[in-house]
Amino acid sequence: MKVKRLAHGLGAEVTGLDLRTDIPASTVADIRAAWLQHQVLVFPGQDIPPESHIAFSAKFGEVDPVSFAPRFRHPDHPEILVISNKPQKGKQSETRNNGRQWHSDTSFRLAPGTGSLLHCLELPDFGGDTMFTNMYMAYDTLSDVMKKMLEDLWAVHDSTNTKDARNRPPEVLKELRKINPLVAQPVVRVHPETGRKALYVSEGQTTHIVGMTDEESTAILQFLFAHSVEPEFIYRHRWSQHDIVMWDNRCAMHLAVRYDMTKPRHMHRTTLRGEPSGYLYQAQ
Numbered sequence: 001m002k003v004k005r006l007a008h009g010l011g012a013e014v015t016g017l018d019l020r021t022d023i024p025a026s027t028v029a030d031i032r033a034a035w036l037q038h039q040v041l042v043f044p045g046q047d048i049p050p051e052s053h054i055a056f057s058a059k060f061g062e063v064d065p066v067s068f069a070p071r072f073r074h075p076d077h078p079e080i081l082v083i084s085n086k087p088q089k090g091k092q093s094e095t096r097n098n099g100r101q102w103h104s105d106t107s108f109r110l111a112p113g114t115g116s117l118l119h120c121l122e123l124p125d126f127g128g129d130t131m132f133t134n135m136y137m138a139y140d141t142l143s144d145v146m147k148k149m150l151e152d153l154w155a156v157h158d159s160t161n162t163k164d165a166r167n168r169p170p171e172v173l174k175e176l177r178k179i180n181p182l183v184a185q186p187v188v189r190v191h192p193e194t195g196r197k198a199l200y201v202s203e204g205q206t207t208h209i210v211g212m213t214d215e216e217s218t219a220i221l222q223f224l225f226a227h228s229v230e231p232e233f234i235y236r237h238r239w240s241q242h243d244i245v246m247w248d249n250r251c252a253m254h255l256a257v258r259y260d261m262t263k264p265r266h267m268h269r270t271t272l273r274g275e276p277s278g279y280l281y282q283a284q
Contacts, residue, residue: 001027003034010134010252011235012038019046019056019244028059035060035115036194039252040132040235043244046119050077053244054270057117060246061272064113068106068159068180071172074268083118083267094172097164099256102133102229103204104249105271108157108180114274117246120239122266127259131236135198135251138228139188153187154210155201155221156281162204183278184210187224191250192275198251199228210281228253249274 001016012034017023023031035041048056054077057063065078072095074080085096106113118130139147159180160166160173168176187209189200203225209217236257237245247254259265 007235009233011040013042020048020052040247046244047242053119054079057270064271064273081269085265101204102253102255103202104253107205108159110278111276112274113249114272115248117270119268120243122264123239124263128265129238129257132254133229134233137233138199139197150187154184155187156207157183157205158207182281184281185278
């Protein structure tokens with residue numbers, strides 16, 4: 001196993017592994033250490049079936065059976081979220097525009113996903129990249145005055161806040177809201193394994209800061225959204241077929257870049273169950 005850093009902000013490539021095999025515990029520990037250090041790991045050339053994808057994911061935590069969006073499960077493998085622009089049963093895929101805004105996966109859950117592992121099965125000749133940003137860096141580069149102000153703040157996360165979600169049929173929105181009620185999360189989250197602080201807000205899922213007026217909340221969040229995606233914090237991944245990318249949702253955000261939607265892009269994602277961090281929010 002070799003680990004090669006990919007960018008100043010975050011990201012590393014891991015080679016020398018075949019994820020179809022039973023990887024020994026010592027190697028799993030090495031992968032986890034690299035994951036905690038680099039936040040995003042790229043495993044190139046992993047032409048593996050869904051069973052191997054799920055089994056590899058399970059070495060790093062409990063795999064969520066897409067409880068946050070069951071309508072998008074793989075028909076034969078409930079642990080896999082299908083992200084695709086390919087028609088489904090003669091209709092446009094409902095996940096074709098997933099992830100077009102910066103976000104951390106399932107931050108709208110009481111126990112947000114620890115990590116995600118995305119397997120690229122089909123992709124266009126060009127485009128369809130994914131960008132990642134380092135939320136440790138986003139926090140560390142704030143002024144001490146701003147850090148102090150944010151320390152005890154909570155913000156509301158909403159599964160239906162994204163532009164993509166708002167364009168979905170009313171019955172789909174109703175289902176998502178029922179499964180995922182509003183949750184408040186700390187604006188500054190302490191990573192349970194590294195002990196480091198990271199910003200934990202996103203334009204895709206964070207609606208407002210608890211206890212503030214709309215004007216106050218909007219001003220602060222718009223600053224944090226822009227600050228979190230400074231170029232030096234970012235790694236942009238240009239996919240190759242059968243890449244698997246694993247990222248840490250507790251300290252990194254990502255965004256799926258728009259591309260020519262007439263070209264196929266088909267992905268499978270597993271999500272690792274996380275630790276409790278939020279509380280159910282009741283609007284005043």
